[in-house]
Amino acid sequence: MASQQQDRPPALLTPAEVAAMFGVDPKTVTRWARTGLLQPVRTLGGHRRYPADQVHKLLNRMPQQRGSAE
Numbered sequence: 001m002a003s004q005q006q007d008r009p010p011a012l013l014t015p016a017e018v019a020a021m022f023g024v025d026p027k028t029v030t031r032w033a034r035t036g037l038l039q040p041v042r043t044l045g046g047h048r049r050y051p052a053d054q055v056h057k058l059l060n061r062m063p064q065q066r067g068s069a070e
C-alpha cells in the first residue's frame with residue numbers, strides 16, 4: 001500500500017513570490033541568496049527558485065516588522 005506522502009518535488013517559489021511574502025523587493029531576495037540566507041534551486045533555464053519549506057522557516061524566524069512604519 002502506498003504511503004500518504006508521495007515522492008514529489010518540493011514546492012518552489014519564484015523570487016517575486018518570496019518577496020511578496022516578506023514585503024520586500026525581489027532584489028532583496030536575490031541578495032539573501034548571495035549571502036546564504038536562502039539557498040536557491042536553479043531551473044534548467046537558469047532561473048532561481050526557492051524551496052517553500054525553507055522560505056517558511058525563514059519567515060517564522062524574521063521579526064514581525066512588516067507593516068509597522070514608525
